[in-house]
Amino acid sequence: MVVTGHVTGADLRLVEERLVNSHTLHGSESLCKLLRYLADNAIKHPGVALKEYQIATEVFGRAADFDPHLDSLVRVQAGRLRSKLFEYYASEGVEDPIIVELPKGSYALAFHPTSISTKTILRVAKEAEASSQVSPKISRPVILLSLLLAVAMVVIIALTLSVMRTSGTVSGGRPVPAALRVFWQKFAAAPQEPLVIFSNGAFVGRPETGLRYFSPDKDSRQAILDHYTGVGEVLAVYDLDHALGSLQRQIRVKRGSLFTLDDAQNNNLIFVGSPAENLTLLDIPSTHEFVFQRVSSGPRKGDLSLVNLRPQPDEPKVFLPSAPGTTLTEDFAVIGLVPGLNPARSVLILAGTTTIGTQAAAEYVSREDSLEQLLLRLSVSENGEMKPFEAVLRVKVVRGVPVGSELVALRKPPQ
Structure with missing residues (x-):
């Protein structure tokens, strides 16, 4: 688990419940189950890495002979959850005080407080999406370009934060493990x-x-x-x-x-x-x-x-x-x-x-x-x-x- 800023275990439980009950994850029982499992591990066992085999057998009920080289279930579900988290924070979660991410190549959730600048950019993405539905006078190419630019800004922020956390340089972030x-x-x-x-x-x-x-x-x-x-x-x-x-x-x-x-x-x-x-x-x-x-x-x-x-x-x-x-x-x-x-x-x-x-x-x-x-x-x-x-x-x-x-x-x- 990567935690930046002052985030308590109680805060993370509230974040978990907000996500599970969100419109974005509504009806996605398997993704909610995966999210709860990853969050529970991150809170109870910070720093303990999870393996595909553990997730496959304990979350998705795969048999003991599960082979991640032959069955991509966990990677596919992790990719879906990663996309849903991005979707959530670009829409209904734009005002949330804490962002949850699932970095690529990892099965450890990352938590960090949303900065003012990040909130502003996420809100821009949401407003750009709304404008595409209420402004019929604007040409479709312009709408599409606005959406792409807004989403690109969010992606840049997410990637920048991810890279900075990986390198241990996030301001006020969790230092490299001793x-x-x-x-x-x-x-x-x-x-x-x-x-x-x-x-x-x-x-x-x-x-x-x-x-x-x-x-x-x-x-x-x-x-x-x-x-x-x-x-x-x-x-x-x-x-x-x-x-x-x-x-x-x-x-x-x-x-x-x-x-x-x-x-x-x-x-x-x-x-x-x-x-x-x-x-x-x-x-x-x-x-x-x-x-x-x-x-x-x-x-x-x-x-x-x-x-x-x-x-x-x-x-x-x-x-x-x-x-x-x-x-x-x-x-x-x-x-x-x-x-x-x-x-x-x-x-x-x-x-x-x-x-x-x-x-x-x-x-x-x-x-x-x-x-x-x-x-x-x-x-x-x-x-x-x-x-x-x-x-x-x-x-x-x-x-x-x-x-x-x-x-x-x-x-x-x-x-």
Whole structure:
């Protein structure tokens, strides 16, 4: 939830009731239900991100096997609600003291008091619409142009407010969450934008006989057929861009196959993907407590695992995802912050045993609620500094989507 200015929980409940009982949302039972759910979450659990899966199953009654990649219900309904909110504030809600928005790419409502200038512009849009109905002497093109200009002004205001809130620069607005600021401080404050290196795994073989990962020990580089980047890595880059964007910091993105050691000397690095696909991780400082290895024997021989080199009591020696050939319901990922080749630089590693685990790791370090948990475990205060650490996440997966992550192992420097 984003709240700007002085807005109380009681205020938000009144806003919720006004919207649900409005003419704009009259008859839209599904949208009212979605609005109530989002508002309730925003008030009771501020900062806790909602996932499509949660909304689909808890609001719209979808089954437990709901797959957002195959069913766009939540995105469609969120788009409808976003349009209805815009319509409401351009008409019957023009005098409302608080505006509710559903920013694109988010399922968290944003609340902010309506400024005088915004009210004036919204009223202009409403009056322009009314003039089209009571002024028959005015030509249709002129009416249309007036409407378009009025609506465009409202859109500009809405977009400007949205962009300013995203960047944390709204005057008197909610500051960037402390957890995000503390965790990303080294990457946001450095002279150079951080360089995100995403896995771009090489494959050898032929489609008709089978493809496998390129092995530098036994394959010639001339045998490489193609390169591949997983969906999880793509979504991870999006989450990282959003997180650092909130700190007014851009990222630079480079595929692993083009990474050079010069890049490592001069930049803070964020590696997305395991060494099985991001082979450049083999050439730079990496994690020392939790490492990726292929299982060497037994029924899981050849599978990628996350090995716990110094297991603590009640910790397993090996973290293994669901077996190949079965439905992926569990994955593991490592989050590691280590010094770079250049001691003045830092390297962040976000890697799962599958692409889904990688996605979950990036989500974990991009969201306020999970970062608060991590910083608490690391004993880092709001004014503290991040030190090197390594952590393992257990990731719950439903139909190829990470729906929950739990911190199951952690190594941090001695106090």
